[in-house]
Amino acid sequence: MSPDPASVTEHARSAGLKPETVRVAVTLPTFRRPDHLVMTLDSLQAQGLGADTAIIVMDNDAEGLAGARAAAEWFQTSYVKGIVIVAHQRGNCHAYNAGWETALAEFPRLTHIAVIDDDEIAGPGWLTGLMRTAQKTGADLVGGPQVPVFADKALDGWRRHPVFTPHYAETGLVPILYSSGNVLISRPVLDMMPRPFLDPAFNFIGGGDSDFYRRAKASGFNFAWSAEAAVMETLMSRRAEFSWLNARSLRNGAISSILEKRQWPGLQGRVRTFAKSLALLAAAPWRGLRLGLKTGSAVIGLYHLQVALGRLMEEFGLVNEQYRNPESN
Template identity: 75%
Template sequence: MQSDTRTISEHCRSANLKTERVRIAITLPTFRRPEHLIATLDSLEALNAGDEAAVVVMDNDAEVLEGAAAAAEWLKTARLKGMVIVAHQRGNCHAYNAGWQTALQTFPELEHIAVIDDDELATPGWLDRLRKTAERTGADLVGGPQTPVFSDPSLERWRKHPVFQPHYDRTGPVPILYSSGNVMISRAVLDAMPRPFLDPAFNFIGGGDSDFYRRAKARGFTFAWCAEAAVMETLPSRRTEFSWLNARSLRNGAISAIIEKRQDPGVAGRLRRMGKSVALLLASPVRGVKMWARTGSAVAGLYHLQVAAGRLMAEAGLVNEQYRNPESN
């Protein structure tokens, strides 16, 4: 398979990148965060993974290329080797697809792809812990927590809001994963899944990862969680504003309805989804009071109501494209 140079182009690579030695490619999508991108790369270099790991940076801003330029300069002196590509089509699904495709093409002995975002920092042992969990459990895909780090310490109270909570709290096999911000995927999964890996229909609403995991599960692939393999996610203060939390909660509901529609299309499927959404709406006051009591936050208590509303809005075709304007996300 050859890269489509209209949509993917190589910007640079380490001068002494030994492609045949690489077993794990760490794919790192970026969009207009050059300073934090360098911090992410520094955290990856600190893992001391050796020649068996390489980083693939995917700049999704083909116009300005701030990330590509910053990463290219970083690679000149870094112990961690890798390459920088440009994903010319805007959207996070396009960026992920470009990185995964490039890794498969570039590293003939590739065994796993790991993913970290450009607003995250790898913790010590991150890569090794994901891999060991995969070996121990036999899972094809292993995820880990994205621990929030708020830019203002006074915002720590928001940590208990559901949108910032990990989906699992114990290491071991799990039914499925939901986020691509911290995950390791075996090559067998990528070899088996149809291209594009992530459906571009989810580019600006999110959920392409959840849809990918659902399809991978349908093909018999298995999942695990590694609670010790955390990444630290830097959160700007705007992500604690009600408008952002409301939009994210509504979006979560919409994504769940959209994915269920793909699994169960047709009139009967829609009736089942509507019934589930209405049931969630009716249950949301009681669930909300419990959430409020547990977190001490009335805003967090609205989460279940917002998810139910988001599901119903999606049935009417009203889906918030929260990633359409990354600067405000």
């Protein structure tokens, strides 16, 4: 089911955009980060994009429109072409879905969609790296590292926390991906997967991307990792605070429980998920001790315990909607 057309409106469009020439659309969701959004757009322009690549900016703040206005102004002076849309329904899944649907509707010769977030900076050769890995491996979906960069350099030690570390280290085929903040998706995936692509049930807790990847894998699509296609994710100081790290770790546990229940529906699946949660809780102290010794941080060592507790809390409907108040995220 496609989104209601009235929930997505066009805010601006580059003069001279030729939709029939576009093969790759870079989709860029934004919410109340106009200054960093411009930095992200500048990093995309530095890729040396050709006429076969366009950018779609999806502003999810229909009331403020700061991102939409900033992007529209940026396109007026950039050689890179693109479209700025407004996703009126709040939630990151709605924003992603609006951008992907727009790309499919606007560009008849589209072969791939790439995704970067508005708190990220594309590294040199980012898009080339993703495309090269897709061609080399034949993968339908290719992910890359989101390298954490704290605004306060004194906090760089927190980059060792599992919530910030990339899932893979080497380029090549991988079992599955987990994040949509740096990914390339081929047209056949989008053509086959049911709409909406990302389930709005995950709008404010996150995990819509992981759910999408699980369903894509079940449909027979394969995945790869491109170690050279890095983006730098700008992290505010609050993400090094215990309250944020605890909330994110608990949320990760809840999401893993939700996804497993979807994969194993019914009473038997629920029992299986609960048993796994108990097993993880039992193993958490020992796993946490190893992690704490490895990183030299007792706070980081709590991660496995927090994930296990998050899974158990989800059994009772206690799931932290960390994206409900984005200003505190």
